[in-house]
Amino acid sequence: MKPKTRLVEVRQNVLKQNDVVARSLRQRFHDAGIFVVSLVSSPGTGKTEFLQQTLSRVRRQFKTAALVGDLATDNDAVRLARAQVPVKQIITGTVCHLEAEMVRSAMEDWLPDDLDVLFIENVGNLVCPSSYDLGEDLRLVLMSVTEGEDKPLKYPTIFNTADVAVITKMDLAAAVEFNAGLAHQNIQSVRPGMTILHVSAKTGAGMDQWMELLQTQLAQRRQDEVEASAAR
Amino acid sequence: MHELSIAMSILELVEEEAQRRGDVRVAAVHLKLGPMSGVVKEALASAFELARESTDFSDCQLVIEPVPIVALCPACGMEQTIESMQNLRCPICETPTPQIITGRELEVAAMEIYE
Numbered sequence: 001m002k003p004k005t006r007l008v009e010v011r012q013n014v015l016k017q018n019d020v021v022a023r024s025l026r027q028r029f030h031d032a033g034i035f036v037v038s039l040v041s042s043p044g045t046g047k048t049e050f051l052q053q054t055l056s057r058v059r060r061q062f063k064t065a066a067l068v069g070d071l072a073t074d075n076d077a078v079r080l081a082r083a084q085v086p087v088k089q090i091i092t093g094t095v096c097h098l099e100a101e102m103v104r105s106a107m108e109d110w111l112p113d114d115l116d117v118l119f120i121e122n123v124g125n126l127v128c129p130s131s132y133d134l135g136e137d138l139r140l141v142l143m144s145v146t147e148g149e150d151k152p153l154k155y156p157t158i159f160n161t162a163d164v165a166v167i168t169k170m171d172l173a174a175a176v177e178f179n180a181g182l183a184h185q186n187i188q189s190v191r192p193g194m195t196i197l198h199v200s201a202k203t204g205a206g207m208d209q210w211m212e213l214l215q216t217q218l219a220q221r222r223q224d225e226v227e228a229s230a231a232r
Numbered sequence: 233m234h235e236l237s238i239a240m241s242i243l244e245l246v247e248e249e250a251q252r253r254g255d256v257r258v259a260a261v262h263l264k265l266g267p268m269s270g271v272v273k274e275a276l277a278s279a280f281e282l283a284r285e286s287t288d289f290s291d292c293q294l295v296i297e298p299v300p301i302v303a304l305c306p307a308c309g310m311e312q313t314i315e316s317m318q319n320l321r322c323p324i325c326e327t328p329t330p331q332i333i334t335g336r337e338l339e340v341a342a343m344e345i346y347e
Contacts, residue, residue, distance in 0.1 A: 003259075003346050003347070004346070004347040005259045005260075005344040005345060005346050005347065006344070006345060006347060007262075007342050007343070007344050008249075008253070008342060008343050008344075008345055009341070009342050010245070010249050010261075010340045010341060010342050010343055011339065011340070011341060011342075012245055012249070012339065012340045013338065013339050013340075014238060014241050014242055014245060014263070014338045014339060014340060015238075015241065015338060016245075017241070095234075095237070096234060097234060127234075127270065128234040128270065130270035131234065131238075131269065131270040131271065131338065153318045156268075156317045156318055157268050157269075157270045157317070158270070160268060160317070160320075160332075161270075188328065189318060189319050189320060189321070189328075190317065190318060190319075190320060191320070191330070192320055192321075192328030192329060192330040193328065193330045
């Protein structure tokens with residue numbers, strides 16, 4: 001006879017551990033007045049180049065730093081350090097994405113004082129990072145013109161979890177006959193209303209618009225803080 | 233491929249819940265899975281079979297309950313089931329639907345425990 005079983009309700013998020021750590025990170029960043037931006041993309045989209053150019057610009061106005069995740073090597077941290085801001089590499093080993101706990105432990109012995117903006121570059125992967133909250137305020141998903149306009153349709157989840165889409169390597173757009181209209185249409189189908197930026201980290205085109213967007217977000221955050229403390 | 237680590241997290245949750253209920257034996261775990269969770273159903277099913285081997289729950293079954301994508305249509309004001317996450321639009325009026333209500337679930341809903 002088949003043993004009798006009964007059904008008991010559990011209702012627990014599988015990634016609750018990550019979510020708990022991410023929530024406490026977000027609170028900690030918030031209390032310290034740090035705005036956190038994360039970057040996700042496929043390998044080879046140009047995250048590191050984009051971030052290096054971003055850091056060189058952001059540091060003129062704000063105190064900034066970067067955490068960068070890779071399966072192996074600290075090549076990216078070495079590249080980013082050229083922007084003359086504090087950079088820390090997280091080597092994930094066999095793990096294909098960053099988790100909140102990795103960010104927390106990386107910051108245990110490393111968190112520069114009086115930071116305004118922290119950037120977190122995820123491992124190059126458009127699948128796994130979508131499930132893990134890192135405590136960030138703004139998530140950028142990057143795609144390059146050489147990857148094809150249908151990238152958002154192939155990886156809808158990551159686009160849907162991100163706040164802003166950045167189309168990189170715009171200097172190559174004509175050479176690869178990139179169809180910007182089609183790319184926008186695909187992004188809007190998987191994430192209606194998403195803000196889209198066009199940049200070339202190489203020529204600097206579009207970087208000003210990106211800086212404006214970041215400044216607007218920072219100003220908004222400061223205003224929210226003022227209103228929140230006034231309400232208290 | 234992060235399904236193996238997801239499978240291990242599910243088993244950790246099962247262990248925790250089984251202990252909390254007085255070390256009960258678990259016949260099956262029911263998982264609510266949305267298409268926008270970032271987890272592939274088939275990959276998770278095989279990862280789970282592999283992951284359970286090294287635990288006390290080596291005969292525990294994984295029952296996946298798919299959750300549809302439901303979004304709020306800003307034009308009709310109604311909750312609508314969306315067929316494809318490649319096309320987040322109201323099936324009635326074709327208005328884009330940014331506000332997702334269900335479809336991201338990755339949740340242990342219930343367990344079947346032996347009496």
